Amino acid sequence: MGLAKRIIPCLDVDRGRVVKGVKFVEIRDAGDPVEIARRYDLEGADEITFLDITASSDDRETMVHVVEQVASEVFIPLTVGGGIRTLDDVRRMLNAGADKVSINTAAIARPEFVREAAERFGNQCIVVAIDAKAVHTEGETPRWEIFTHGGRRPTGIDAIEWARRMADYGAGEILLTSMDRDGTKRGFDLELTRAISEAVSIPVIASGGVGTLDHLADGVLFGKADAVLAASIFHFAEYTIEQAKRHLQARGIEVRL
Protein backbone atom coordinates (compact mmCIF):
# COMPACT_ATOMS: atom_id res chain seq x y z
CA MET A 1 0.00 0.00 0.00
CA GLY A 2 1.16 3.49 -0.72
CA LEU A 3 0.61 6.45 -2.98
CA ALA A 4 -2.46 6.13 -5.21
CA LYS A 5 -2.38 6.84 -8.93
CA ARG A 6 -4.61 9.81 -9.57
CA ILE A 7 -7.56 10.21 -11.94
CA ILE A 8 -8.12 13.80 -12.99
CA PRO A 9 -11.16 14.95 -14.98
CA CYS A 10 -10.51 18.03 -17.08
CA LEU A 11 -13.08 20.72 -17.81
CA ASP A 12 -12.83 23.27 -20.61
CA VAL A 13 -14.24 26.59 -19.45
CA ASP A 14 -15.24 29.41 -21.78
CA ARG A 15 -16.49 32.65 -20.27
CA GLY A 16 -17.37 30.93 -17.02
CA ARG A 17 -19.24 28.00 -18.54
CA VAL A 18 -18.10 24.44 -19.07
CA VAL A 19 -18.11 23.68 -22.77
CA LYS A 20 -17.62 20.61 -24.97
CA GLY A 21 -20.76 19.12 -23.49
CA VAL A 22 -20.94 17.64 -20.06
CA LYS A 23 -23.78 15.26 -19.46
CA PHE A 24 -24.68 13.81 -16.10
CA VAL A 25 -27.95 12.08 -15.55
CA GLU A 26 -29.08 14.04 -12.51
CA ILE A 27 -27.38 17.32 -13.18
CA ARG A 28 -29.66 20.30 -13.67
CA ASP A 29 -27.37 22.64 -15.54
CA ALA A 30 -24.74 20.90 -17.59
CA GLY A 31 -22.63 23.99 -18.07
CA ASP A 32 -22.21 25.06 -14.46
CA PRO A 33 -18.60 24.46 -13.40
CA VAL A 34 -19.45 24.42 -9.69
CA GLU A 35 -22.12 21.78 -10.09
CA ILE A 36 -19.93 19.63 -12.33
CA ALA A 37 -16.92 19.93 -10.03
CA ARG A 38 -19.08 18.97 -7.05
CA ARG A 39 -20.30 15.94 -8.94
CA TYR A 40 -16.79 14.80 -9.84
CA ASP A 41 -15.75 15.25 -6.23
CA LEU A 42 -18.63 13.00 -5.10
CA GLU A 43 -17.61 10.38 -7.65
CA GLY A 44 -14.12 10.36 -6.15
CA ALA A 45 -12.04 12.51 -8.52
CA ASP A 46 -8.55 12.94 -7.08
CA GLU A 47 -8.14 16.43 -8.49
CA ILE A 48 -9.93 18.63 -10.99
CA THR A 49 -8.28 20.57 -13.80
CA PHE A 50 -9.90 23.59 -15.40
CA LEU A 51 -8.67 24.72 -18.77
CA ASP A 52 -9.62 28.32 -19.48
CA ILE A 53 -10.23 28.49 -23.23
CA THR A 54 -11.67 31.99 -23.15
CA ALA A 55 -10.22 33.87 -26.10
CA SER A 56 -10.78 37.41 -24.84
CA SER A 57 -8.64 38.69 -22.02
CA ASP A 58 -11.62 40.72 -20.77
CA ASP A 59 -13.32 37.47 -19.86
CA ARG A 60 -10.34 36.07 -17.97
CA GLU A 61 -11.59 37.58 -14.73
CA THR A 62 -14.59 35.26 -15.00
CA MET A 63 -12.28 32.28 -14.44
CA VAL A 64 -11.15 33.77 -11.14
CA HIS A 65 -14.77 33.80 -9.96
CA VAL A 66 -15.29 30.22 -11.13
CA VAL A 67 -12.27 29.09 -9.12
CA GLU A 68 -13.44 31.05 -6.07
CA GLN A 69 -16.85 29.40 -6.18
CA VAL A 70 -15.55 25.89 -6.73
CA ALA A 71 -12.89 26.25 -4.01
CA SER A 72 -15.58 27.22 -1.50
CA GLU A 73 -17.40 23.95 -1.97
CA VAL A 74 -15.04 21.34 -3.33
CA PHE A 75 -12.18 20.32 -1.05
CA ILE A 76 -9.82 18.50 -3.37
CA PRO A 77 -6.88 19.94 -5.34
CA LEU A 78 -7.77 22.28 -8.21
CA THR A 79 -5.52 23.13 -11.15
CA VAL A 80 -6.12 25.98 -13.58
CA GLY A 81 -4.50 26.28 -16.99
CA GLY A 82 -4.93 28.52 -20.00
CA GLY A 83 -3.73 32.08 -20.31
CA ILE A 84 -1.33 32.00 -17.35
CA ARG A 85 1.38 34.39 -18.55
CA THR A 86 2.55 36.52 -15.65
CA LEU A 87 3.36 36.15 -11.97
CA ASP A 88 0.27 38.21 -11.33
CA ASP A 89 -1.87 35.66 -13.23
CA VAL A 90 -0.44 32.93 -11.01
CA ARG A 91 -1.05 34.92 -7.85
CA ARG A 92 -4.65 35.72 -8.76
CA MET A 93 -5.49 32.07 -9.46
CA LEU A 94 -3.84 30.83 -6.25
CA ASN A 95 -5.57 33.52 -4.21
CA ALA A 96 -8.88 32.53 -5.78
CA GLY A 97 -8.36 29.02 -4.41
CA ALA A 98 -6.46 27.13 -7.12
CA ASP A 99 -3.77 24.82 -5.76
CA LYS A 100 -1.76 24.66 -8.95
CA VAL A 101 -1.52 26.55 -12.20
CA SER A 102 -0.58 25.00 -15.47
CA ILE A 103 1.82 26.97 -17.67
CA ASN A 104 2.27 26.20 -21.34
CA THR A 105 2.82 28.89 -23.99
CA ALA A 106 4.37 31.36 -21.56
CA ALA A 107 7.04 28.79 -20.64
CA ILE A 108 8.01 28.36 -24.28
CA ALA A 109 8.07 32.11 -24.85
CA ARG A 110 10.26 32.66 -21.79
CA PRO A 111 11.42 29.57 -19.86
CA GLU A 112 12.67 31.71 -16.96
CA PHE A 113 9.04 32.44 -16.16
CA VAL A 114 8.74 28.90 -14.78
CA ARG A 115 11.76 29.43 -12.54
CA GLU A 116 10.41 32.74 -11.28
CA ALA A 117 6.95 31.33 -10.60
CA ALA A 118 8.35 28.28 -8.78
CA GLU A 119 10.64 30.43 -6.65
CA ARG A 120 7.89 32.86 -5.80
CA PHE A 121 5.03 30.43 -5.15
CA GLY A 122 6.72 27.08 -4.55
CA ASN A 123 7.38 24.16 -6.92
CA GLN A 124 4.29 22.35 -5.68
CA CYS A 125 1.91 24.73 -7.43
CA ILE A 126 3.65 25.01 -10.80
CA VAL A 127 2.60 22.51 -13.45
CA VAL A 128 4.22 22.76 -16.87
CA ALA A 129 1.95 21.61 -19.69
CA ILE A 130 3.75 20.02 -22.61
CA ASP A 131 2.02 19.46 -25.94
CA ALA A 132 4.16 17.02 -27.91
CA LYS A 133 3.96 15.39 -31.32
CA ALA A 134 5.96 12.55 -32.80
CA VAL A 135 8.39 13.78 -35.47
CA HIS A 136 10.16 10.52 -36.29
CA THR A 137 9.29 8.34 -39.23
CA GLU A 138 8.93 4.60 -39.07
CA GLY A 139 12.13 2.79 -38.21
CA GLU A 140 13.76 5.91 -36.76
CA THR A 141 14.57 6.40 -33.09
CA PRO A 142 11.42 7.87 -31.50
CA ARG A 143 11.54 11.64 -31.12
CA TRP A 144 8.89 14.11 -30.08
CA GLU A 145 8.77 17.87 -30.40
CA ILE A 146 6.88 20.58 -28.60
CA PHE A 147 4.04 22.14 -30.57
CA THR A 148 1.96 25.20 -29.79
CA HIS A 149 -1.36 26.57 -30.99
CA GLY A 150 -3.24 23.33 -30.57
CA GLY A 151 -0.56 21.28 -32.29
CA ARG A 152 -0.32 23.43 -35.41
CA ARG A 153 2.93 25.26 -34.75
CA PRO A 154 6.23 23.40 -34.29
CA THR A 155 8.88 24.89 -32.01
CA GLY A 156 11.79 22.61 -32.81
CA ILE A 157 12.18 21.86 -29.09
CA ASP A 158 12.78 18.22 -28.15
CA ALA A 159 10.08 17.10 -25.72
CA ILE A 160 12.33 15.04 -23.43
CA GLU A 161 14.95 17.77 -23.16
CA TRP A 162 12.21 20.29 -22.50
CA ALA A 163 10.66 18.19 -19.74
CA ARG A 164 14.07 17.84 -18.05
CA ARG A 165 14.68 21.55 -18.33
CA MET A 166 11.30 22.46 -16.88
CA ALA A 167 11.83 20.07 -13.95
CA ASP A 168 15.23 21.65 -13.45
CA TYR A 169 13.63 25.12 -13.44
CA GLY A 170 11.35 24.09 -10.60
CA ALA A 171 8.19 22.66 -12.15
CA GLY A 172 6.48 20.44 -9.58
CA GLU A 173 4.69 18.33 -12.13
CA ILE A 174 4.32 17.83 -15.89
CA LEU A 175 1.03 17.62 -17.73
CA LEU A 176 1.90 15.77 -20.91
CA THR A 177 -0.48 15.81 -23.88
CA SER A 178 0.11 13.86 -27.04
CA MET A 179 -1.14 16.05 -29.88
CA ASP A 180 -1.19 12.98 -32.11
CA ARG A 181 -3.69 11.28 -29.84
CA ASP A 182 -5.71 14.18 -28.42
CA GLY A 183 -9.37 13.72 -29.35
CA THR A 184 -8.79 10.40 -31.13
CA LYS A 185 -9.96 8.00 -28.39
CA ARG A 186 -7.11 5.68 -29.41
CA GLY A 187 -5.36 5.86 -26.06
CA PHE A 188 -2.32 7.72 -24.76
CA ASP A 189 0.96 7.77 -26.67
CA LEU A 190 2.48 5.28 -24.23
CA GLU A 191 5.98 5.46 -25.66
CA LEU A 192 6.04 9.23 -25.25
CA THR A 193 4.55 9.09 -21.76
CA ARG A 194 7.06 6.52 -20.60
CA ALA A 195 10.00 8.39 -22.13
CA ILE A 196 9.06 11.61 -20.32
CA SER A 197 8.15 9.92 -17.04
CA GLU A 198 11.49 8.12 -16.94
CA ALA A 199 13.41 11.25 -17.90
CA VAL A 200 12.28 13.34 -14.92
CA SER A 201 11.99 12.77 -11.19
CA ILE A 202 8.77 14.80 -10.83
CA PRO A 203 5.27 13.35 -11.36
CA VAL A 204 3.88 13.15 -14.89
CA ILE A 205 0.18 13.38 -15.78
CA ALA A 206 -0.71 11.61 -19.03
CA SER A 207 -3.27 13.27 -21.27
CA GLY A 208 -4.69 13.00 -24.76
CA GLY A 209 -6.56 10.17 -26.43
CA VAL A 210 -8.46 8.33 -23.71
CA GLY A 211 -11.41 6.39 -25.11
CA THR A 212 -11.66 3.40 -22.78
CA LEU A 213 -10.92 2.53 -19.18
CA ASP A 214 -8.12 0.26 -20.35
CA HIS A 215 -6.43 3.31 -21.85
CA LEU A 216 -6.28 4.86 -18.37
CA ALA A 217 -4.75 1.71 -16.90
CA ASP A 218 -2.27 1.40 -19.77
CA GLY A 219 -1.12 4.97 -19.12
CA VAL A 220 -0.09 3.96 -15.62
CA LEU A 221 1.17 0.43 -16.29
CA PHE A 222 3.00 0.99 -19.57
CA GLY A 223 3.31 4.78 -19.75
CA LYS A 224 4.52 4.95 -16.12
CA ALA A 225 2.27 7.95 -15.56
CA ASP A 226 1.67 9.10 -11.98
CA ALA A 227 -1.76 10.44 -12.87
CA VAL A 228 -4.12 10.21 -15.83
CA LEU A 229 -6.27 13.02 -17.16
CA ALA A 230 -9.34 12.64 -19.33
CA ALA A 231 -12.23 14.76 -20.46
CA SER A 232 -14.81 13.30 -22.79
CA ILE A 233 -15.18 9.80 -21.31
CA PHE A 234 -16.30 11.36 -18.06
CA HIS A 235 -18.23 14.29 -19.49
CA PHE A 236 -20.61 12.24 -21.57
CA ALA A 237 -21.36 9.93 -18.68
CA GLU A 238 -19.78 7.04 -20.56
CA TYR A 239 -18.02 6.13 -17.34
CA THR A 240 -18.02 7.50 -13.82
CA ILE A 241 -14.80 8.26 -12.02
CA GLU A 242 -15.62 5.44 -9.63
CA GLN A 243 -15.96 2.93 -12.47
CA ALA A 244 -12.61 4.09 -13.78
CA LYS A 245 -11.02 3.58 -10.38
CA ARG A 246 -12.50 0.11 -9.95
CA HIS A 247 -11.14 -0.80 -13.35
CA LEU A 248 -7.66 0.43 -12.48
CA GLN A 249 -7.82 -1.47 -9.22
CA ALA A 250 -8.82 -4.65 -11.04
CA ARG A 251 -5.69 -4.24 -13.15
CA GLY A 252 -3.54 -4.08 -10.03
CA ILE A 253 -3.17 -0.31 -9.75
CA GLU A 254 -3.43 1.35 -6.37
CA VAL A 255 -6.24 3.93 -6.32
CA ARG A 256 -8.15 5.94 -3.75
CA LEU A 257 -11.63 4.50 -3.38
Add this chain to the structure above:
Amino acid sequence: MASIAIIDYGMGNLRSVAKALEHVAPQAQVRVTQQRHDILNADRVVFPGQGSIRDCMQELARWDLVDVVKDAARSKPFLGLCLGPQALLEFSEENGGVAGLNVLPGRVVWFGELHDPVSGERLKVPHMGWNQVHQVRPHPLWAGIAQDSRFYFVHSYYLQPADETLVAGRTGYGFDFASAIARDNIFAVQFHPEKSAQAGLRLLANFAEWKP
Protein backbone atom coordinates in the same frame (compact mmCIF):
# COMPACT_ATOMS: atom_id res chain seq x y z
CA MET B 1 -18.19 32.48 19.72
CA ALA B 2 -15.00 30.51 19.24
CA SER B 3 -12.33 32.12 17.11
CA ILE B 4 -9.78 30.38 14.92
CA ALA B 5 -6.76 32.34 13.69
CA ILE B 6 -5.00 31.13 10.57
CA ILE B 7 -1.52 32.60 10.67
CA ASP B 8 -0.75 34.45 7.43
CA TYR B 9 2.92 35.22 7.00
CA GLY B 10 2.76 35.57 3.23
CA MET B 11 3.46 31.94 2.38
CA GLY B 12 0.93 30.52 0.01
CA ASN B 13 -2.75 30.34 -0.41
CA LEU B 14 -4.69 30.25 2.84
CA ARG B 15 -8.06 30.70 1.27
CA SER B 16 -8.58 26.95 1.01
CA VAL B 17 -7.74 26.44 4.67
CA ALA B 18 -10.15 29.20 5.72
CA LYS B 19 -12.92 27.96 3.42
CA ALA B 20 -12.62 24.40 4.68
CA LEU B 21 -12.72 25.53 8.33
CA GLU B 22 -15.73 27.76 7.65
CA HIS B 23 -17.38 24.80 5.97
CA VAL B 24 -16.95 22.45 8.95
CA ALA B 25 -17.32 25.02 11.75
CA PRO B 26 -19.87 27.59 10.53
CA GLN B 27 -20.34 28.90 14.05
CA ALA B 28 -16.65 29.73 14.49
CA GLN B 29 -15.07 33.04 13.61
CA VAL B 30 -12.30 32.15 11.18
CA ARG B 31 -9.70 34.83 10.56
CA VAL B 32 -6.70 34.79 8.26
CA THR B 33 -4.30 37.17 9.96
CA GLN B 34 -0.76 38.42 10.41
CA GLN B 35 -1.68 40.55 13.42
CA ARG B 36 -0.02 39.53 16.67
CA HIS B 37 -3.04 40.42 18.78
CA ASP B 38 -5.40 38.33 16.61
CA ILE B 39 -3.20 35.31 17.19
CA LEU B 40 -2.79 36.01 20.89
CA ASN B 41 -6.55 36.45 21.34
CA ALA B 42 -7.69 33.51 19.23
CA ASP B 43 -9.10 30.40 20.90
CA ARG B 44 -7.41 28.15 18.34
CA VAL B 45 -4.52 28.64 15.96
CA VAL B 46 -3.76 27.11 12.59
CA PHE B 47 -0.17 27.33 11.38
CA PRO B 48 -0.05 26.51 7.66
CA GLY B 49 2.70 26.95 5.14
CA GLN B 50 3.83 26.41 1.59
CA GLY B 51 7.03 27.02 -0.28
CA SER B 52 10.48 26.81 1.26
CA ILE B 53 11.45 26.72 4.92
CA ARG B 54 13.98 29.57 4.56
CA ASP B 55 11.28 31.92 3.25
CA CYS B 56 8.91 30.67 5.93
CA MET B 57 11.30 31.48 8.79
CA GLN B 58 12.27 34.82 7.23
CA GLU B 59 8.66 35.88 6.81
CA LEU B 60 7.76 34.86 10.37
CA ALA B 61 10.60 37.06 11.60
CA ARG B 62 9.70 39.92 9.26
CA TRP B 63 6.10 39.94 10.52
CA ASP B 64 7.40 39.70 14.09
CA LEU B 65 5.41 36.53 14.69
CA VAL B 66 8.04 34.11 16.03
CA ASP B 67 7.21 34.57 19.72
CA VAL B 68 3.42 34.60 19.25
CA VAL B 69 3.57 31.38 17.23
CA LYS B 70 5.68 29.75 19.93
CA ASP B 71 3.37 31.08 22.59
CA ALA B 72 0.28 29.70 20.80
CA ALA B 73 2.02 26.33 20.36
CA ARG B 74 2.43 26.21 24.15
CA SER B 75 -0.97 27.44 25.20
CA LYS B 76 -3.92 26.63 22.90
CA PRO B 77 -5.22 24.10 20.40
CA PHE B 78 -2.66 24.39 17.64
CA LEU B 79 -2.82 22.76 14.21
CA GLY B 80 0.23 22.71 11.94
CA LEU B 81 -0.24 22.01 8.22
CA CYS B 82 2.31 20.94 5.60
CA LEU B 83 5.27 23.30 6.11
CA GLY B 84 3.86 24.22 9.54
CA PRO B 85 4.97 21.01 11.30
CA GLN B 86 8.36 21.25 9.59
CA ALA B 87 8.85 24.75 11.00
CA LEU B 88 8.01 23.48 14.50
CA LEU B 89 11.05 21.19 14.60
CA GLU B 90 14.64 22.13 15.42
CA PHE B 91 16.25 22.06 12.02
CA SER B 92 15.54 21.47 8.33
CA GLU B 93 17.96 20.27 5.65
CA GLU B 94 16.19 22.46 3.08
CA ASN B 95 17.94 25.52 1.62
CA GLY B 96 21.31 24.27 2.85
CA GLY B 97 20.12 24.01 6.46
CA VAL B 98 17.71 26.26 8.33
CA ALA B 99 16.97 26.46 12.05
CA GLY B 100 13.30 25.93 12.93
CA LEU B 101 11.20 27.19 15.83
CA ASN B 102 12.42 24.36 18.06
CA VAL B 103 9.00 23.77 19.61
CA LEU B 104 9.34 20.00 19.16
CA PRO B 105 12.54 17.94 18.97
CA GLY B 106 13.54 16.62 15.57
CA ARG B 107 14.71 17.39 12.06
CA VAL B 108 13.33 17.75 8.57
CA VAL B 109 15.04 15.60 5.96
CA TRP B 110 15.03 15.47 2.12
CA PHE B 111 13.46 12.40 0.50
CA GLY B 112 16.36 12.08 -1.92
CA GLU B 113 16.54 9.11 -4.29
CA LEU B 114 13.64 6.86 -3.41
CA HIS B 115 12.74 3.39 -4.57
CA ASP B 116 9.74 1.22 -3.95
CA PRO B 117 10.91 -1.46 -1.48
CA VAL B 118 8.89 -4.16 -3.27
CA SER B 119 9.07 -3.36 -6.99
CA GLY B 120 12.38 -1.50 -6.86
CA GLU B 121 10.91 1.23 -9.09
CA ARG B 122 12.08 4.78 -8.61
CA LEU B 123 9.58 6.94 -6.73
CA LYS B 124 8.86 10.49 -7.79
CA VAL B 125 9.75 13.47 -5.61
CA PRO B 126 7.78 15.54 -4.64
CA HIS B 127 5.61 12.94 -2.94
CA MET B 128 2.41 14.19 -4.53
CA GLY B 129 -1.09 12.76 -4.29
CA TRP B 130 -3.28 10.66 -2.03
CA ASN B 131 -1.52 8.39 0.40
CA GLN B 132 -2.60 6.47 3.46
CA VAL B 133 -2.12 7.64 7.01
CA HIS B 134 -1.81 4.91 9.62
CA GLN B 135 -2.97 6.17 12.99
CA VAL B 136 -0.34 4.79 15.37
CA ARG B 137 -2.24 5.85 18.46
CA PRO B 138 -5.71 7.15 19.30
CA HIS B 139 -6.13 10.91 19.27
CA PRO B 140 -9.22 13.16 19.39
CA LEU B 141 -8.31 14.53 15.94
CA TRP B 142 -8.57 11.04 14.44
CA ALA B 143 -12.17 10.66 15.69
CA GLY B 144 -14.47 9.30 12.99
CA ILE B 145 -11.62 8.87 10.48
CA ALA B 146 -11.10 5.29 9.32
CA GLN B 147 -7.71 3.70 9.95
CA ASP B 148 -5.41 4.07 6.89
CA SER B 149 -7.58 6.75 5.25
CA ARG B 150 -6.03 8.63 2.35
CA PHE B 151 -5.03 12.27 2.55
CA TYR B 152 -3.53 14.61 -0.04
CA PHE B 153 0.24 15.19 0.20
CA VAL B 154 2.67 17.47 -1.64
CA HIS B 155 6.17 17.63 -0.21
CA SER B 156 9.83 16.80 -0.84
CA TYR B 157 11.03 16.88 2.78
CA TYR B 158 9.73 14.74 5.62
CA LEU B 159 9.49 14.99 9.41
CA GLN B 160 11.96 13.07 11.52
CA PRO B 161 10.90 13.68 15.14
CA ALA B 162 13.60 12.89 17.72
CA ASP B 163 11.06 11.38 20.08
CA GLU B 164 9.01 8.42 18.83
CA THR B 165 6.18 9.28 21.22
CA LEU B 166 5.48 12.41 19.14
CA VAL B 167 4.35 10.31 16.17
CA ALA B 168 0.57 10.17 15.72
CA GLY B 169 0.45 8.92 12.14
CA ARG B 170 2.73 7.21 9.65
CA THR B 171 2.78 7.01 5.87
CA GLY B 172 4.72 4.77 3.53
CA TYR B 173 6.62 6.18 0.57
CA GLY B 174 9.71 4.10 -0.01
CA PHE B 175 9.86 3.81 3.78
CA ASP B 176 7.59 4.83 6.66
CA PHE B 177 7.78 8.45 7.71
CA ALA B 178 5.91 10.47 10.34
CA SER B 179 2.97 12.13 8.58
CA ALA B 180 1.34 13.39 11.80
CA ILE B 181 2.96 14.45 15.06
CA ALA B 182 1.27 15.47 18.28
CA ARG B 183 2.05 16.55 21.80
CA ASP B 184 -0.29 18.10 24.38
CA ASN B 185 -2.14 20.91 22.57
CA ILE B 186 -0.23 20.52 19.27
CA PHE B 187 -1.33 18.41 16.32
CA ALA B 188 0.61 18.83 13.10
CA VAL B 189 0.27 17.03 9.79
CA GLN B 190 2.42 16.82 6.69
CA PHE B 191 -0.64 16.46 4.43
CA HIS B 192 -3.32 18.99 3.46
CA PRO B 193 -6.60 18.23 5.27
CA GLU B 194 -8.19 21.21 3.52
CA LYS B 195 -7.67 19.37 0.22
CA SER B 196 -8.39 15.86 1.46
CA ALA B 197 -12.14 15.63 0.87
CA GLN B 198 -14.22 13.96 3.62
CA ALA B 199 -11.37 12.63 5.77
CA GLY B 200 -9.66 16.00 5.77
CA LEU B 201 -12.83 17.91 6.57
CA ARG B 202 -13.46 15.55 9.47
CA LEU B 203 -9.99 16.21 10.87
CA LEU B 204 -10.61 19.97 10.66
CA ALA B 205 -14.01 19.57 12.31
CA ASN B 206 -12.35 17.58 15.10
CA PHE B 207 -9.79 20.34 15.53
CA ALA B 208 -12.54 22.99 15.79
CA GLU B 209 -13.99 21.04 18.74
CA TRP B 210 -10.77 19.79 20.31
CA LYS B 211 -10.28 20.44 24.04
CA PRO B 212 -6.75 19.27 24.80
